[in-house]
Amino acid sequence: MSARPVPPTFATGAVRVFSLSLGEMLWSRRTVFLLLVTGAPVFLALVARIVQGSGVVPLRVNGAAVDGGSIFGMMIWVFFLRFIVPVLGVFYGTSLIADEVEDRTITYLFTRPIRRGAVLVGKYLAYLVSTTLVVLPSVVLVYFLLVPLGQVARTFVAFAVDLGLLALGLASYGALFALVGAALKRPLVSGLVFVFGWEQIALLVPGYLKKFTIAYYVQGLVPHAMPSEGVATLLQSVLRDNPPALVCIVTLAAVVGATLWLGVRAVESREYVLDQ
């Protein structure tokens, strides 16, 4: 009599789901959205570069020319931090389990001889790799299009920090919305409300409420000044309650760990009822 096959460990199961999901995720319709969203800043940077090359200053504030490094800083704030990272986190994170439920394919995954939690973790890793490998190269292209090589020595550390904090932001938002997707019935709506409702309001309200947002900790790591044309923004940047970098990193890492663990618990305990 042959020995019964040993079921794969949690980590092995997660890696198998990761390699299966990565291709699916990259070649899905959602990737078109991802490419459009991350391609827009590259396109704008290219236009700015062409305009600059023709001798025209691409951006002026109060009549003064804004240098490439400052434009890059603005784009990190406006495009990547305030829009791309949270939006990708919502759209991809909430869909990790919800899409399988909607397509009624979750049964096939759950009947595999791996733990249910490993499915979530494997899919989360696939999300992290596919989004970072689209977002970060886009940031690299924007940086080298906007910042002259002569300024790279001065701005490289800030650029490296930008890449790190964007990856951390994607990891945090993705893990949080993976939990939301695993635990709630309408995860996308809840995610959008969190990103465009709760976070926007909490960041403006004086007091401790902002500490219950991810944006507060991600923005605390940004090495660029908060962009704005007027005094209001200057004041906002002066009054911005900047938590120490270590606090931001530890908190974001804790968010990733805690929400993923809760997500795994939710997937393993919840009964997913498929619509007929």
Next chain:
Amino acid sequence: MTKPTRLFLFVSGGILAAGLGTGLVAAYVGGFQNLTLFAATGPDELAYLPADAKVVAFANVREIMASELHQKLQALVPRNENGLARFQEETGVDMTRDVDYVLAAIGGDLAAGPEQGRPLVMAHGHFDNVRIEGLVRSKGGMVEDYKGIRFLKATEPNGGMDMALAFVEPGLIAMGSDAAVRQAIDGHSGSANATGNAELTRLVKDASDGNAWVVARFDALSAAGKIPPEVAQRLPAINWLTLSGHVNGGISLAARAEARDDAAAKNLRDVLQGILALAKLQTGQRADLTAIMDSVELGGEGKNVSLGLSVPIEVVDHLAALRTPTGVTPPPAAP
């Protein structure tokens, strides 16, 4: 993993690696400027400043000199070029091009006499060390070696403060009183420097958004007689005062005061509110000043009081036009 997926990973990873690699090489060649963790903790030279610094000021000379505002002001009020030319001839330092930034501090007890309020200036840029040393020697100064650092000393003939200058790092000089420069060298090699002053570094970090800023203990300013006593007595208790400015096309200024407690901050806000209302009344008929007054914003919460204002380049142009005789246009700013 399919072939297209592998190709995608290869291309994306390649762009990322090429970008980081290029940046790393460029930064290495350029000497890794601004290499501080998360780049927002203020200049590295803070490690030379005394731990008990009461006033710290910074100016990014290169940015300010290159600003449109400076070009306009230079056209409006020409500098004493003879003095600058002589300085350059003697020291080899072109103030407009060779100095990157300057960081200054005053430590000790300002009220206890000049020996206590020791000024220290750290200047970063391109300096001709040999020529500067020659100049100091020609003026009767002495050169010595202090902890492996070239230390130039000059004593004023009237028995005033001993002045010193040390080439502490390539492209970085420390200037000030003899004791202050020695303390800077000692502090940098040990741990007794401004980076250990958590309160000061926090305020410097907050102020360092601008290309010129000052962080000062309020009691140090009033003790040094920088604030008229009648004004100082009427102001609520303030611990720290921060002034941060960004000079480019125009000027954006943000002043922040950290009061002793919430009640003192509220009192200060009320005082400033009254002054602003009065100023708006007084300047109502002046379009140029109205633009500045309209930009003033008073805010802050808790112990903090903030005041921001913006002087756009148009206002500078307008003020320049007022100074210029009719029919004479000021020369255009240099590109």
